[in-house]
Amino acid sequence: MTKFFETYCLSDVYKNIINNLRVSCVNKVKRILPIFLITFFFIQVVSCGRTNKRSQSLYNLHEQCYWLIYHNDYDSLKQKAELFLDLSRAENDKNAESYAYICLAACELTGGKASKAKEYLNKAQNIAINNSNDTIWAYALNLKGIYEARVNYNIFSSQQCFYKSKQLAEKAANYRQVAAASINLGALATLTRDTSFIKTVKYAYEYGRQTHNMHYMMGGAQTLSSLYQIAGNPVEAERYLDIAISINDKYNFHHDGVLALTQSYISLDRGEHLKALNEAKEGIERLGPSQATMLPQAWLCMARIYMAMGDYRSALESLKHTKDVSRQYSSYGYMSDVYELMAQCYYHTNSPNEALEAIHMVSLEQQSSRETMRKQLSAEHALLQEMAQKENVSEMRRLRLSHQIWMSAALGMLALCLFSVIIYMVVSRRRREKLMRSVVASTRQTVAAEDKIDSLCLGISSGTDVSGDGNQHATSSDKKTHNKDIYDRLCRMMIVDRLYADKTLTRESVIERLGTNRTYFTQLLQENCGMNYSQFIASYRVKEAIRLLSDSSRQNLSVQEVCSMCGFGSTSSFYKTFQASTGVTPVAFRKFSLKQSVDR
Template sequence: MFDFFMVFRTYIIFISLFFGSLISASGQTDSIIHSHYNFANNQDLELLRNIAETYRSELDSNKVHSANITSFVARIMTNRPLASKLLQESGTQYFNQENYIEALKCFKLSLSILGDNKEYSFVASTYNQIGKSYRMLGSYDESLEYIYKSLKLYEKLYVKYNKTTYKEGIAASLMDIGNIHYNLKAYNIAIIYYKKSLLIYKELFNHNHEEKYKIITAYLLSNIGVMYKNMGEHFQALKYYDKSSKIFTETNHKIGLAGVFDNIGMVNLELKNYDKALRYLYKSLELWEDIDVKSSISNTLLNIGQVQIKKGQYEDAFNSFEQSLSLAEEIGANSICIENYKYLHELYFKKKDFEKAYTYHHLYSTMKDSVYNLESTNKIAEIQISYNIEKKEHEIELQKAKMKAQKKQIVLISCISIIVLIFSIVFFIQKVKQKTANKDLVKRNLDIVESEKRLINIKKDQEILIKALKDKNVSIEPPKLSQNRSGYILPESHKQELIDKIVYLFEEEKIYTQKDITSDKLCKMLNTNRTYASKVINEYFNKSFSDLLNEYRVKEARRLLSDFQHKNYSIEGIAELVGFSSPATFYRAFKKFVGVTTSFYIKSLESKRS
């Protein structure tokens, strides 16, 4: 299968630096260089000296040889950003040459040379390159550590400066994290990071309409397809490959399109659609040959041979594998050679040509072991770079500190668990108490309702008595009020008149059921002004007019809710009957005067009735 990750890393290349002519500084020595910068060891100095040798012929256009390498290095060290960028560029060259250990040396020394004079965008970029180098060496923990450093730094820079460059850095870091999880075979996690990166690149393209964002988007879609393919979700993989191929076709990006065709072919191989697989693989091969990428031509021929075996076309498969092997040996693509040796061994074994079968099996085993040992050597060398003697001396102390911290964490977690348990118990007890208190409140309210019903019956008896007295020509009238005496102190007799009239209007006339009742309307009914009416209500009832109004309404609502005849009424219907203009106001007033919510009150009533 075509490796997009290998192609993509070569897609981004740093812009070459331009430097002015150098002034001769002969007579400076290594000790002077060390006075500018304290190198960790002589190897670091040697590395920088080699870089100086590489660039001297380019920078010294007049071929002035009087300035030796040592003086050139000393000159560079007076400008640390220049030295750091030289090292980073050299690291990038080593990376593209697949010499990842030397690349790491350059990138790390590039950061250390900067010292306190750090350009944070440069640091973020270098963190990213270190992370990629570790990934190629198979040190995925270290790779993730540096890529996350890069991501966090880009995020801070973007928040502070809001520049597109930093947003690109965030997207690239997310994609690199996805690549690491791909290597770890955590395909589902890789998809998450690819999709996060994809969203940012789509946003960048929608804002800037630069073709490079569109192409990167296509690579990400293809990467997601690879993940789904590896997870066995072939049709989902084909869906993403199709999206990717459309973009590559639109932008005429042959490298990307060739890779997608290769991947589609291999999915169809797994789906046993062999003819379709071959069609796409031959399309891929044609594009690779047009671009002349030998490693990819060799890889695609290898894939074609696999399909031909499945179709029983053994002679065609022989030709494909031999062509693939010839190119792979020419360019030193050992991983492709290994696969070719394996399949050629199988084919010769089927032909019963056991001598050649043994030869290819021997080549397969030998090279596989050789590659494995080379990888091991690279990893060991990288560990030597990453972990110096000072860190090793502190390993035991760090382990002890870690164990101590873990013990503290266990104690802390235990304490927090106990506190949470205590709070949970207290909360539960409070809830039980609250529920009991609410039930008591409901019981008291029901007792009040029963008392009010008895009072209503007494009033009915009084009305019968009054009617009987009227029949005997005895005049009984509601209390009357005299004219408004604005500006005078209200005599006690008139206060009592107002109180009696208010009680009559609320108890008998039930004016509170009128939605539009106001204090002004009440004053007109009382034939007095607002000052006197408010004063009487506040002194006698010990509350404002609105509270008095809502209290009577809630009392009536409580009575109606308790009445079996109104059991089919909705709460909103009851609220409207007693004069509330909105359910929300009714709910608040009910909770205030009754002490429990309407829903709890109704549930308690239903429980009592059942």
């Protein structure tokens, strides 16, 4: 029975504890973790759904504002932009708020309220920089470039704004904004008569053609027509102008005035003065509110046509209109040309005093132009420094935002891992306690059953008297019976005499009491219980320890006292032997055993 206890009951339980514990815990986690993840993602989906519903109205307003700009309907745009601004503030959407400011700035700039437009532009630009949004910043810089060109007539600052807008749009992969900045750079090039921007504008035209964006295609064709006319290529100029006119007529983009003026320049270069005059008049009549800043250029074009026709008095009237609208729209860049042409007209109309005065005004305008140029260069330098500084701030914010996103993701994953570990530990602890209680219960039952069997075997063999040495038994006719008798005698010595409780017990003393030799004794143990001497003695000591630790009346005994009473030489050997046999430590065994006794 000792062999059965050691080999089948205790060792098998101990061997299976870890495997059972691991399998059960993994199964628990496999059941719990998917539920947790499904719940987590369900909450995220619900929250995202609510967010999408709230942001859908913002998206719709964004698209409506874009199409109103696309069709130059600035009256309706202002109403939509104000509604867009209120809703974006309510939703705390900074990107939408900055775009609303850009739309409002476009409306104010078109209506001639430059100071209000600048205020909105600064707000939009600051929000874009703080949120590291290159797309919104590109929109703001593009509109700021238009502001610099129309209001301050600062070609250098305007060009820098368009360049930077184009770079930011390329960085953000916003090719629509790249095309818009390219067209604006081409429009500036028509003022400075710089034909090197033809390739840049062609990109915008090709983008509109490939994406079927007729607005950019028409704008690119119109600008290319002007640039080719400046470059002295009337064939290409007329070809692109025809494309722009056909797109404008088909989609009703309200660019009739601008196209008529472009056509008048081409007709003037051809010498078709009457046709050019009619086209210039048509252009002035059809220029819309958003194109009113082109009126000085239109009236100047008409004056040149009249001069080419020899009608200097009509040319003077056109030049006076040019001065008036230039002052109205703060477009003073044409004044030098105006006074120069006025001097020629006065000369041809025999008004020398007025001609001299006009020449004097030309020198004053040129001096003023040089001063303005100096201020513009200074302003451009300041603008470049400001843009570089804001770009550095934007980059720092972008890096910080990226770092925060990664940190949030890492913390989320860490929290999820910790939650999983806690679940695993809780489930493992409960499962381990359950297994421990099962081990303790089965061990106690096994020991109790062995005690009964040992008592029965002891009663059966008590009437048998075994004497003599092992050699005499070895020569008898029934060797197996005598071996069994000696083994029963050994068991009786352990149960009745409690030899195992003696710390000084040795193999030689047991052999001497049995009256046999070492070889026979070793063979006897191996045949009957499958153990050696140390394992045999340890099995009785462990059983005695189990009885003492399970006895609630002896719970005041310390582990050291139990160790001494069971015959172990040291506490460390007691712990090692007990745990190897039962799978639990003596302290844990007592804890669960006494708890089961209380529960019963």
